[in-house]
Amino acid sequence: xxxRFVSHAQAASQFLTDEARTDWHDETLWFVRQKRDKAAHALxxxxxxxxxxxxxxxxxxxxxxxxxxxxxxxxxxxxxQVHWAATAAEHNQIVLHIIRQQTxxxxxxxxxxxxxxxxxxxxxxxxxxxxxxxxxxxxxERIVQLRQEPPSHIVLPAIHLKKADVSATxxxxxxxxxxxxxxxxxxxxxRHHLREKFVSASIAITGVNFAIAETGGFVVxxxxxxxDLGVHLADVHIACLGIEKVIxxxxxxGVFLRLLARSATGQPITTYxxxxxRPRAGQVIHVILVDNGRSTQLGRPEFRNSLKCIRCGACFxxxxxxxxxxxxxxxxxxxxxxGSILAPNLDMRRNADLPFASTLCGSCTxxxxxxxxxxxxLWHWRQTLTAExxxxxxxxxxxxxxxxxxGHPTVYRLSGRIGRWVMQHVPxxxxxxxxxxxxxxxxxxxxxxxxxEWYDKNRSRV
Amino acid sequence: MMRVALFVxxxxxxxxPAVAIATLGLLEQLGCQVVVPRNQTCCGQPMANSGFxxxxxxxxxxxxxxxGEFDHIVCPSGSCVLHVREHNPLLTGQxxxxxxxxxxxxxxxALPHRSAxxxxxxxxxxxxxxxxxxxxxxxxxNEPYFSKMETLLRLVDGxxxxxxxxxxxxxxxxxxFCVTQEALSVKxxxxxxxxxxxxxxxxxxxxxxxxxxxxxxxxxxxxxxIQVRHVAQLxxxxxx
Numbered sequence: 029x030x031x032r033f034v035s036h037a038q039a040a041s042q043f044l045t046d047e048a049r050t051d052w053h054d055e056t057l058w059f060v061r062q063k064r065d066k067a068a069h070a071l072x073x074x075x076x077x078x079x080x081x082x083x084x085x086x087x088x089x090x091x092x093x094x095x096x097x098x099x100x101x102x103x104x105x106x107x108x109q110v111h112w113a114a115t116a117a118e119h120n121q122i123v124l125h126i127i128r129q130q131t132x133x134x135x136x137x138x139x140x141x142x143x144x145x146x147x148x149x150x151x152x153x154x155x156x157x158x159x160x161x162x163x164x165x166x167x168x169e170r171i172v173q174l175r176q177e178p179p180s181h182i183v184l185p186a187i188h189l190k191k192a193d194v195s196a197t198x199x200x201x202x203x204x205x206x207x208x209x210x211x212x213x214x215x216x217x218x219r220h221h222l223r224e225k226f227v228s229a230s231i232a233i234t235g236v237n238f239a240i241a242e243t244g245g246f247v248v249x250x251x252x253x254x255x256d257l258g259v260h261l262a263d264v265h266i267a268c269l270g271i272e273k274v275i276x277x278x279x280x281x282g283v284f285l286r287l288l289a290r291s292a293t294g295q296p297i298t299t300y301x302x303x304x305x306r307p308r309a310g311q312v313i314h315v316i317l318v319d320n321g322r323s324t325q326l327g328r329p330e331f332r333n334s335l336k337c338i339r340c341g342a343c344f345x346x347x348x349x350x351x352x353x354x355x356x357x358x359x360x361x362x363x364x365x366x367g368s369i370l371a372p373n374l375d376m377r378r379n380a381d382l383p384f385a386s387t388l389c390g391s392c393t394x395x396x397x398x399x400x401x402x403x404x405x406l407w408h409w410r411q412t413l414t415a416e417x418x419x420x421x422x423x424x425x426x427x428x429x430x431x432x433x434x435g436h437p438t439v440y441r442l443s444g445r446i447g448r449w450v451m452q453h454v455p456x457x458x459x460x461x462x463x464x465x466x467x468x469x470x471x472x473x474x475x476x477x478x479x480x481e482w483y484d485k486n487r488s489r490v
Numbered sequence: 491m492m493r494v495a496l497f498v499x500x501x502x503x504x505x506x507p508a509v510a511i512a513t514l515g516l517l518e519q520l521g522c523q524v525v526v527p528r529n530q531t532c533c534g535q536p537m538a539n540s541g542f543x544x545x546x547x548x549x550x551x552x553x554x555x556x557x558g559e560f561d562h563i564v565c566p567s568g569s570c571v572l573h574v575r576e577h578n579p580l581l582t583g584q585x586x587x588x589x590x591x592x593x594x595x596x597x598x599x600a601l602p603h604r605s606a607x608x609x610x611x612x613x614x615x616x617x618x619x620x621x622x623x624x625x626x627x628x629x630x631x632n633e634p635y636f637s638k639m640e641t642l643l644r645l646v647d648g649x650x651x652x653x654x655x656x657x658x659x660x661x662x663x664x665x666x667f668c669v670t671q672e673a674l675s676v677k678x679x680x681x682x683x684x685x686x687x688x689x690x691x692x693x694x695x696x697x698x699x700x701x702x703x704x705x706x707x708x709x710x711x712x713x714x715x716i717q718v719r720h721v722a723q724l725x726x727x728x729x730x
Binding site: 058072349385388389413430464471479480481 | 502504510514526530531532534538539540541543544546547548618622630632662667669672674681704707710711
């Protein structure tokens with residue numbers, strides 16, 4: 029995948045070089061945002077639902093260890109095998125161990141339905157290196173998998189691709205007709221291809237949307253039914269579960285199911301909400317509870333409530349920056365605004381640019397179905413990252429200099445006069461290629477006098 | 491007579507004195523005694539939003555020295571007001587964005603004798619004013635429509651208010667974002683302008699000159715005839 033590190037700003041300017049495609053990307057995602065608005069505004073109790081969901085999640089996080097233990101006990105009692113993974117590496121090892129145990133020397137055949145946690149853990153790369161073929165069965169995921177790309181959106185993994193791109197990919201990998209971009213034809217081809225994989229699979233991996241402490245069961249939401257098809261045909265079901273996904277009671281589920289699909293795509297509910305409680309005869313279910321930095325985030329007061337996230341993607345669709353820079357510009361499994369507050373927790377140095385990939389417009393916070401204060405956390409991450417010394421040195425100098433000027437009224441007034449004089453008399457000093465403002469915008473025309481100077485001349489000072 | 495202090499954002503002081511003069515005139519026309527503390531500079535937001543809130547302590551202190559004695563501080567910028575309210579620990583008294591001060595404190599219900607030549611305007615809500623200070627409802631939430639700026643502009647004869655296709659999309663200014671993510675910032679601005687241009691507006695009117703300075707920069711580059719105006723410039727009685 030990415031060999032050389034490219035910052036969000038660099039990737040965004042690259043993305044923007046094809047303006048027509050940027051517009052298409054922006055409009056496609058804005059369309060999803062509008063569908064969300066219609067669905068959300070049709071429910072008079074929408075804001076109350078958000079408040080309730082936020083409260084349930086706050087409570088669950090405040091008693092996380094209790095609910096996780098309760099979930100484990102009830103899952104074990106239901107005959108589910110439970111594993112705990114502190115890190116992504118541990119998670120991957122556990123998955124590999126289960127696969128090896130199950131299949132012995134025969135080549136394992138694994139199908140996987142969409143799971144952002146396995147993306148976060150880079151499970152596919154790990155298993156491939158171990159000689160295990162994993163087939164992603166969500167259509168969008170399969171498309172990006174064939175192209176050896178990461179998903180660009182947590183709900184719509186191939187949203188950055190056009191029909192023509194999918195046609196070319198399928199032609200190369202599935203042998204479809206060159207130039208045939210008919211969606212019906214292409215999905216039919218994917219369907220045949222995936223059916224074969226489903227029928228021959230011995231192991232199915234899924235993510236988990238909600239784990240219910242009270243019952244020890246869990247729920248997986250899909251629109252394509254691929255999680256069910258995989259799980260029902262395979263002997264072994266491995267469910268990968270981030271520890272923040274636990275909710276206390278079954279009755280809470282309705283709150284989240286009503287919010288999730290409406291926020292994600294504007295549907296009242298996902299086509300499939302699959303409940304898994306106990307293994308059927310002859311089947312084995314493994315649940316892997318994964319921490320991978322979540323406990324650390326739980327311990328950061330300003331950032332803990334990012335763990336309320338239910339992965340609906342509404343903050344992506346509403347984000348004016350995401351829509352115009354694409355998911356890959358965030359160089360993290362989870363992109364968009366929520367990714368920008370989750371990623372620094374995993375690796376501050378590598379993701380120090382992401383909290384700055386925002387205008388702090390606050391739209392994300394207000395579409396969020398569980399009321400995560402995303403834009404405020406972006407602001408707090410900025411403070412934390414600079415305190416850790418992760419700001420570019422030039423920026424640190426500039427900001428400290430600016431703070432000094434603005435903290436001294438006389439210096440401020442003098443600098444203003446000099447600045448305006450230069451802009452009037454030597455405009456080339458500001459109107460040049462080194463000034464990023466000037467590249468796409470004219471500078472404001474400097475007035476002869478500031479308001480302060482006008483006031484001194486025209487009004488008496490107190 | 492209500493005594494208020496006028497806080498003029500640094501970039502308005504330097505680049506848009508006419509906006510500060512209009513704000514001063516408007517407040518006086520509405521019966522306020524307006525004090526302009528001489529040594530005011532900046533709210534500190536440029537540093538804080540860049541991750542250097544610690545370095546902005548000098549601004550917090552200077553703000554306190556200039557405005558500490560006032561119960562009411564009025565400022566023609568939603569963004570600066572939001573910053574001071576949320577992040578200046580030394581704030582005493584209440585700081586108001588101009589429109590909310592007019593609608594909520596002075597409770598202005600009429601603006602006699604104001605009329606403009608027939609004008610088509612598009613309102614540009616700044617995100618910090620709209621979502622941060624709740625100066626208007628927002629499309630993200632399921633809530634009844636309201637807009638403090640629009641309520642005031644409707645008191646002026648001759649103004650025809652149009653609504654852009656995406657009523658509250660960010661213009662892409664974003665403080666230092668406008669230079670650190672220059673390409674994205676300009677693209678967002680162009681898209682925002684296209685929605686107003688589709689409505690064939692004469693003016694784009696807002697409560698934050700920072701957004702408008704960015705949009706104006708693109709308009710001038712495009713050689714567009716559209717002008718930007720601060721809401722105070724439309725509400726002030728120019729005859730007085």
